[in-house]
Amino acid sequence: QSALTQPASVSGSPGQSLTVSCTGTSFTYNHVSWYQQHPGQVPQLLLYSVTHRPPGVSSRFSGSKSVNTAFLTISELQPEDEADYFCSSYSSTGGPSWLFGGGTKVTV
Amino acid sequence: QIQMMESGGGVVQPGKSLTISCVVSGFRFSDSDMDWVRQAPGKGLEWITIISYDGGKKDYSDSVKGRFTVSRDNSKKTLYLQMNSLRPEDTAVYFCVKEGFDTWGGKYFDHWGHGTLVTVSA
Numbered sequence: 001q002s003a004l005t006q007p008a009s010v011s012g013s014p015g016q017s018l019t020v021s022c023t024g025t026s027f028t029y030n031h032v033s034w035y036q037q038h039p040g041q042v043p044q045l046l047l048y049s050v051t052h053r054p055p056g057v058s059s060r061f062s063g064s065k066s067v068n069t070a071f072l073t074i075s076e077l078q079p080e081d082e083a084d085y086f087c088s089s090y091s092s093t094g095g096p097s098w099l100f101g102g103g104t105k106v107t108v
Numbered sequence: 109q110i111q112m113m114e115s116g117g118g119v120v121q122p123g124k125s126l127t128i129s130c131v132v133s134g135f136r137f138s139d140s141d142m143d144w145v146r147q148a149p150g151k152g153l154e155w156i157t158i159i160s161y162d163g164g165k166k167d168y169s170d171s172v173k174g175r176f177t178v179s180r181d182n183s184k185k186t187l188y189l190q191m192n193s194l195r196p197e198d199t200a201v202y203f204c205v206k207e208g209f210d211t212w213g214g215k216y217f218d219h220w221g222h223g224t225l226v227t228v229s230a
Contacts, residue, residue, distance in 0.1 A: 030212065030214050031214055031215050031216070033216035033217065035153070035217070042203070042220045042221070042222055042223065043153065043203075043217075043220055044220075045216060045217060045218050045219075048208070048210065048214060048216035048218070049210050049212065049214030049216070050214075052210065052214075054218065084152075086152060086153050088153075088155075088216070088217065090215040090216075096155065096167070096169050096170070097155070097158045097167045098143065098155035098158065099155065100145075100152060100153045100154065100155060101152070102152045103152040103153070
């Protein structure tokens with residue numbers, strides 16, 4: 001069974017940029033999305049279809065993808081960006097329909 | 109606005125059954141594929157099941173296949189998850205999640221309920 005692999009933690013200073021990776025072997029087309037979860041809160045959609053931001057999400061959050069790895073970049077880090085970040089991918093080619101990465105704790 | 113409210117969680121003994129539900133409003137439920145995603149205490153997100161907009165297609169993660177059953181009642185705008193043969197490792201917050209899709213067919217989870225806690229313990 002395929003899986004999505006994220007680093008357990010990443011840290012940065014206010015104003016800096018950081019990147020979170022998500023490596024997998026089952027990315028289907030552009031079905032990659034990212035979710036932000038603050039402690040005790042519900043996950044919130046951050047990016048969808050690799051690069052697209054829902055209304056209300058800051059332009060400081062951006063996404064990209066290579067062959068087997070998706071990336072979330074947070075620019076101009078702010079204290080409120082400290083949270084857990086999860087990548088996810090939908091697959092229509094066998095195996096589980098959806099996969100999540102293990103999550104990355106971002107510390108500012 | 110979109111609202112999704114789970115209910116039915118609680119403490120249940122190992123091997124027993126429990127059904128949780130999710131009532132939604134603010135969107136066309138009958139047009140939306142829906143999922144259940146769970147999160148064990150202090151752990152990450154785990155997808156467990158999907159049901160198509162009309163209930164005609166379902167899929168499950170290996171961890172719950174054969175024990176859990178997803179269903180929906182579009183007339184009541186309600187999603188259900190029947191959980192049988194519960195195990196301690198099923199202890200988690202269970203989120204009801206709406207799927208969205210973009211112009212190019214990209215899929216994602218665009219709205220999440222607040223979750224209901226299921227604790228499996230003797």
